[in-house]
Amino acid sequence: SQQGEEDPQALSIQEGENATMNCSYKTSINNLQWYRQNSGRGLVHLILIRSNEREKHSGRLRVTLDTSKKSSSLLITASRAADTASYFCATRAFPQGGSEKLVFGKGTKLTVNP
Amino acid sequence: KAGVTQTPRYLIKTRGQQVTLSCSPISGHRSVSWYQQTPGQGLQFLFEYFSETQRNKGNFPGRFSGRQFSNSRSEMNVSTLELGDSALYLCASSPGLGRGSTGELFFGEGSRLTVL
Numbered sequence: 001s002q003q004g005e006e007d008p009q010a011l012s013i014q015e016g017e018n019a020t021m022n023c024s025y026k027t028s029i030n031n032l033q034w035y036r037q038n039s040g041r042g043l044v045h046l047i048l049i050r051s052n053e054r055e056k057h058s059g060r061l062r063v064t065l066d067t068s069k070k071s072s073s074l075l076i077t078a079s080r081a082a083d084t085a086s087y088f089c090a091t092r093a094f095p096q097g098g099s100e101k102l103v104f105g106k107g108t109k110l111t112v113n114p
Numbered sequence: 115k116a117g118v119t120q121t122p123r124y125l126i127k128t129r130g131q132q133v134t135l136s137c138s139p140i141s142g143h144r145s146v147s148w149y150q151q152t153p154g155q156g157l158q159f160l161f162e163y164f165s166e167t168q169r170n171k172g173n174f175p176g177r178f179s180g181r182q183f184s185n186s187r188s189e190m191n192v193s194t195l196e197l198g199d200s201a202l203y204l205c206a207s208s209p210g211l212g213r214g215s216t217g218e219l220f221f222g223e224g225s226r227l228t229v230l
Contacts, residue, residue: 033218042118042204042221088157092217101170102147102219104157 004032004089004105012111019076021108023089024069030092032065033102034074037086046074046087079112086110116141118222120205126228132193135225139186139207145169146188147219148180151202160203163188164210192227200229 007022023032031050035043049056049065049072056063062075076083086107119138127133139146148160159172163182180190186207192199203226206219 031217035219035221040202040224040226042223043206043219045218045220048218090219101159101162101172102217103159104149106156 004091004103006087006089006105006108008108009106010109010111012113013079014113015079015081017079017112019079019083019110019112021074021087021089021110023072023074023105025072025089025091025105026070027091029067032063032072032092033090034061034063034072035088035090035104037088037107039085043088076110079110081112081114084110084112118205118207118220120203120222120225122225123223124226124228126230127195128230129195129197131195132191133195133227134189134191135203135205135227137188137190137205137207137222139188139205140220142209143207143220144186144210145208146182146186147206147208148188148190149204149206150174151204151224152200157204160190195229197229200227202226 004023004025013019031048033048034046036046037043047058047061047063049063060077065072086109088104088107090102090104121136145164147162150158161180162170166182177193182188202224204224206221208219
């Protein structure tokens with residue numbers, strides 16, 4: 001089953017507004033990553049937050065992590081039309097007896113209207 | 115540095131046929147992972163290879179197989195294609211896995227398979 005679940009599934013905002021996406025996961029993690037995917041293209045890594053970190057910034061991106069609630073949020077400030085894409089959270093799970101693998105949620109589809 | 119290259123980008127097959135997809139990772143990367151992406155199931159992990167060894171496998175039937183060569187290039191094969199195999203197949207590479215690595219993945223543009 002999916003490790004991460006994003007919320008909302010779709011989000012539509014106006015240019016200049018902030019966009020917030022949430023991710024919940026089920027098991028203990030080593031780190032949580034956010035990726036972006038433009039329609040039909042490959043995924044691009046945006047930001048990584050380790051399990052011992054609570055907040056991280058990168059340009060217009062701000063990620064928070066609450067391990068007690070098993071949740072993370074991605075905030076995109078001052079959004080632009082070019083931010084229109086799907087955003088996925090991904091977690092490193094540690095399956096018993098297996099190596100690490102990256103498990104993705106179903107994503108939030110963000111539309112930024114000019 | 116060249117990115118992850120996947121070939122072919124698009125292909126159309128009919129039920130019962132087989133298909134082989136290729137992935138060339140970023141130079142120096144030794145780990146290659148494969149994912150299947152469909153609108154209904156999202157991104158599903160297929161398998162991961164490191165130094166020619168399969169390190170992890172997702173919950174897919176035996177019709178899905180893969181391998182990695184000594185130069186880290188990887189192929190995946192799907193035999194006896196079914197309509198439900200229509201998907202975007204994504205390959206991702208990383209330097210390698212270990213407790214000290216972050217596990218950030220670098221994705222190719224994908225191979226879009228349509229099964230008729």
